[in-house]
Amino acid sequence: MESTSADGETYTPQRKTPKMCQHQPPCPTAESADREAAQPLVHFPEQGWSLLCNGVLLFEDTGELLPDGRVIAPHRPLTAGRITTAA
């Protein structure tokens, strides 16, 4: 039986997470490092973003806006080994 909370973890039970994901097995949550693997609910290619079922807004430049308002900078993988020659 646990009676202490001295592990330094911050848990905010009052934060409501919309139950958007209906998939089985459930998609990664917005808190997961694998959040981009969630299924897109809506996709607006002309506006350059998708809404994933975990509430993450995924932009086409790989930037992300999380449901709690955090912004993830674009992290598009760069082409390895590309050599730019002087023009």
Ligand SMILES: [Zn+2]
């Ligand atoms: Zn899902």
